[in-house]
Amino acid sequence: RRLYTEGIRTVHGIETKAKEERQLIATLFCNRGATHLKDRNFEACIEDCSVALRYYPEYSKAYTRKWRGLIALGLINSALSSTQTASQKCPNQAVHKEEITKTRDIERNLQKAQDCFRQRDFRGAKALTDQLLRTSECPTFAFLAARTDAANGFVEPAMDRCQAAMKSKPKTADGLYAKGYVTFMAGHLERAKDYVAEALRLEPENEDIKGLYRQCRKIGKAYTDAKEATQAENFSQSVEFLSVALSEKLPKRAPITSLLYADRAEAHLQNSSFREALNDARQAIESKDENVSAWITKTSAYIAMGRARDATTELVPVKRTWGARNEAILEAYKNADFEMRIDEADLDLRRLVAQSRPGSSDEVPFAPNNRRRNSAFSPPSNKSSNTEPSTFEHRNGRNAPLMGAPNADQARRRATLAPVTPRRPSSLTNSNHEHPAGVTATSAKGGRRSSYGAMPATETNIFRTAPPLQNGLRRHQSDDTRKSVTIPNGQSNKPKAMTHEDMRRRMSLI
Numbered sequence: 001r002r003l004y005t006e007g008i009r010t011v012h013g014i015e016t017k018a019k020e021e022r023q024l025i026a027t028l029f030c031n032r033g034a035t036h037l038k039d040r041n042f043e044a045c046i047e048d049c050s051v052a053l054r055y056y057p058e059y060s061k062a063y064t065r066k067w068r069g070l071i072a073l074g075l076i077n078s079a080l081s082s083t084q085t086a087s088q089k090c091p092n093q094a095v096h097k098e099e100i101t102k103t104r105d106i107e108r109n110l111q112k113a114q115d116c117f118r119q120r121d122f123r124g125a126k127a128l129t130d131q132l133l134r135t136s137e138c139p140t141f142a143f144l145a146a147r148t149d150a151a152n153g154f155v156e157p158a159m160d161r162c163q164a165a166m167k168s169k170p171k172t173a174d175g176l177y178a179k180g181y182v183t184f185m186a187g188h189l190e191r192a193k194d195y196v197a198e199a200l201r202l203e204p205e206n207e208d209i210k211g212l213y214r215q216c217r218k219i220g221k222a223y224t225d226a227k228e229a230t231q232a233e234n235f236s237q238s239v240e241f242l243s244v245a246l247s248e249k250l251p252k253r254a255p256i257t258s259l260l261y262a263d264r265a266e267a268h269l270q271n272s273s274f275r276e277a278l279n280d281a282r283q284a285i286e287s288k289d290e291n292v293s294a295w296i297t298k299t300s301a302y303i304a305m306g307r308a309r310d311a312t313t314e315l316v317p318v319k320r321t322w323g324a325r326n327e328a329i330l331e332a333y334k335n336a337d338f339e340m341r342i343d344e345a346d347l348d349l350r351r352l353v354a355q356s357r358p359g360s361s362d363e364v365p366f367a368p369n370n371r372r373r374n375s376a377f378s379p380p381s382n383k384s385s386n387t388e389p390s391t392f393e394h395r396n397g398r399n400a401p402l403m404g405a406p407n408a409d410q411a412r413r414r415a416t417l418a419p420v421t422p423r424r425p426s427s428l429t430n431s432n433h434e435h436p437a438g439v440t441a442t443s444a445k446g447g448r449r450s451s452y453g454a455m456p457a458t459e460t461n462i463f464r465t466a467p468p469l470q471n472g473l474r475r476h477q478s479d480d481t482r483k484s485v486t487i488p489n490g491q492s493n494k495p496k497a498m499t500h501e502d503m504r505r506r507m508s509l510i
Contacts, residue, residue, distance in 0.1 A: 022055045022056055023055070023056050023059075025052075025055045026051075026052040026053070026055040026056035026059050026062065027052070027056075028052075029048045029049070029051045029052035029055070029062075030048065030049055030052040030059060030061055030062045030065060032048050033045040033046075033047075033048030033049045033052065033062070033065050033066075033069075034065055036048060036069075037065055037068060037069060037072075040072070040168065041168075042069040042070075042072045042073050043069075043073070045065060045066070045068075045069040046066055046069040046070060046073075049062045049063075049065050049066035049069065050066065053066070057089055058089050058090055060086065060090045060093045060095070060096070063082060063083065063085070063086035063089075063090070063096065064086075064095065064096075064099070066082055067079050067082055067083050067086070067099055067103075068136075070082060071103070071106065071135075071136045071138060072136055072137065072138050073138065073139070073140075074138045074139060074140030074141065076103065076106060076107045076110065077107075079103050080100065080103045080104065080107065083096050083099040083100050083103060084100060086099070087100060102135070106132065106135055106136075109128050109131055109132055110128075110132060110140075110141070110144075112128050113125045113128035113129050113132065113144060113148070114144070116128065117144070117147065117148060117151075120249070120251070122148055122151040122152050122251055122253070123152065125144075125148045125151075126145070126148045126149065126152055129141060129144050129145035129148050130145070132144075132145070133145055137165075139165040139166075139168075139169075139172075139174070139175070140174065142161050142162070142164070142165035143162065143165060143174050143175060143177070143178035144178075145158075145161060146158040146159070146161040146162045146165070146178045146179075146181075146182055147178050147181045147182065149161065149182075150181060150182040150185035150186070150254065151185060151251040151253070151254055152251070152253050152254075153251075153253040153254060153255060153287070153288060155182055155185055155186040155254075155255060158182045158185075159179070159182050159183075159186075162175065162178050162179045162182055165178075166179070171198075171202070172202070173199045173202040173203040173206065173209070174199075176195050176196070176198050176199035176202070177195075177196065177199040177206070177208065177209050177212070179195050180192045180193075180194075180195030180196035180198075180199060180212065180216075181196075181212060183195055184196070184212065184215075184216055184256065185251065185254040185255060185256055186255055186256070187255050187256045187259045189216060189219060189220040189223060189256075190220060192216050193213070193216040193217060193220060196209060196212050196213045196216055197213060200213050215248055218244075218245075218248065219245045219248055219256075219260075222241045222242065222244040222245040223241070223242070223245055223260070223263075225241045226238045226241035226242045226245070226263065226267075229241060230263075230267060230270075233270075235267045235268075235270045235271040236271055238263075238264075238267040239264055239267045239268060239271065242260055242263055242264040242267065243264065245260050246260050246261070246264070252286075252287060253287055253288075254287065255287070255288055257283075257284075257287045258283075258284045258285075258287035258288035258291050258294065259284075259291075261280045261281070261283040261284035261287065261294070262280070262281065262284035262291055262293045262294040262297065263293075264280045265277045265278075265279075265280035265281040265283075265284060265294060265297045265298070265301075266293065266297050268280060269297050269300055269301055269304075272304075274301045274304045274305050275301075275305070277297060277298075277300075277301040278298060278301040278302065278305070280297075281294045281295075281297045281298035281301060282298065285298065289322075290322055292323075292326060292328050292329060295315070295318065295323075295328075295329060295332060296328060296329075296332050298311070298314075299311045299315065299332040299333075299335065299336050300332075302314075302336065303335065303336060303339050306343070308336050308337075308339035308340035308342075308343055309340045309343070311332075311336035311339075311340075312333065312336045312337050312340050315329065315332060315333045315336060316333075319333050
C-alpha cells in the first residue's frame with residue numbers, strides 16, 4: 001500500500017489525455033483499494049475504486065472491488081446500482097451479470113430475514129442470516145445474525161459476533177441496538193437498557209430501537225419489584241409482578257424467558273401452589289434445558305405432590321449428561337430417590353396390612369405419605385363399622401386411620417379357621433363363664449384383649465401352638481370354649497393405638 005501511495009503521489013494531478021497514462025493511474029488506485037479491502041477498510045476501498053473509475057470508466061476490476069466493498073457495508077441498493085452500471089460499461093464481462101444476480105438474491109434474503117424476525121420466526125431468520133453470512137461478513141448481516149442467535153438462545157456466540165462486527169465502528173446505532181438486544185436476551189436488564197438508550201440517542205426515530213427500550217424498562221421494573229416482594233416473603237405479589245413481565249412477547253428459547261418462568265415457579269412453590277410451580281418449571285426447562293433452578297423447583301413440586309417417582313425418572317437423563325458434575329442436580333436426585341423409596345415402603349406396608357384382613361382386596365390404592373401436604377392414607381373400610389378404628393402415627397406426626405379393629409363376627413371366623421386345643425392353666429382367677437372366641441373378656445377389674453383374640457393376664461398363654469402363616473401374617477386362633485380371663489385393673493378393653501414404628505417392628509418379625 002505504501003508503494004501504491006507513492007506512485008499515486010507521483011502521477012496524480014498530472015494532466016494528461018493519453019489513454020495509457022489514465023489506465024496506469026486507475027490501476028494504482030484500484031490496487032490500493034484492493035489492499036484496503038483485504039484489511040476490511042471498506043470505505044477507503046470504495047473511495048479508491050471510485051477514483052479509478054473516473055480515470056478509466058471501463059475498468060471491470062474496479063467495479064468488482066467497489067461492489068464487494070458496498071456489499072460488505074450492507075449498502076445493497078448502491079451495490080446493485082454500481083454493478084448494473086458495470087454491466088452497461090463492460091457488456092462483454094459476464095462477471096457483472098453474476099454480481100447482479102447475487103445482489104438481488106442478497107437483497108431478497110435480507111428482506112426475508114428481517115420479516116421473519118419481526119414475525120417471531122426466529123429459526124427461519126437464523127437460516128437466512130447464516131446464508132447471508134456465507135456471502136459476506138457484512139456488519140448489517142452480522143448484527144441481524146447476532147439478534148437472531150440471541151432469540152434462539154445462543155447468547156454467547158451472538159455477543160462474540162457483535163464484538164467482532166463493532167471493532168471498526170463501535171458507536172453505530174445498529175451495533176449498539178444489536179448488543180443491547182443480546183444483553184437483554186441474556187437477562188442483564190439494566191446493562192441492556194443502557195446500550196439501547198445510547199442507540200436511541202443516535203437514531204431517535206428508529207421504531208425497533210424504541211420498542212426494545214420500552215420493553216427493557218417494563219420488564220426491568222417488574223423484575224425488580226418481584227425480587228423485593230420475594231425478599232419480603234410476599235410470594236403472591238411476586239407472582240403477579242413476574243406475570244406482568246411474562247406478558248411481554250419474549251422469544252420462547254431466550255434465556256430471559258427461562259429466567260422469568262423459573263423465578264415464578266419458585267414463587268408458586270413457596271406459595272404452596274405446586275401444580276402451577278410444576279407448569280412454570282416445565283416452561284423454564286423448555287426454554288433452557290440447563291436451567292438448574294428450574295430443575296430443582298420441578299423436583300420439589302413433584303415431591304410435594306407425592307410424585308417422587310416422576311421426579312426421579314426425569315432427573316435420570318439429566319444426571320447422566322450435563323448434570324453429572326452439578327452438585328445441585330445430584331442432591332435433587334438423591335432427595336427424589338429417597339422420597340420415592342419411602343413412598344414405595346409405605347405402599348408395601350399398607351398392601352400387606354390390607355391383605356391380612358379377611359375379605360379385603362389384594363389391591364390397595366396408592367396414597368403416599370405426603371409431609372408437605374399432610375395428606376392421610378385412607379384404606380378400604382370394613383363392612384362392619386360398629387367398631388372404632390385404630391390409628392398409626394405418620395412421619396409428619398399426624399394420626400390417620402389404618403385399619404378397623406375386628407368385631408365379634410370377624411374374630412369368630414378367624415377362630416374357626418384352625419382351632420387348636422388350649423392348654424388350661426392350673427388356676428384361673430376369674431369365673432368359669434365361657435365367652436365366644438374373639439369376644440373381649442370383661443371383668444370388674446378391667447382388662448385388655450389382642451386384635452386377634454383374648455389374651456390372659458397370667459404368665460402362660462392359653463394358645464398351645466401358633467397356626468401357620470396365612471396371607472403373609474400369622475393368625476392367632478383359639479377354640480370356641482375358652483375360659484374367660486382376668487383383665488388387670490386400670491386397662492382399657494379397646495385396641496391399643498399402633499404407631500408407625502410398631503408396625504415396622506411387626507413386619508420385621510414376620
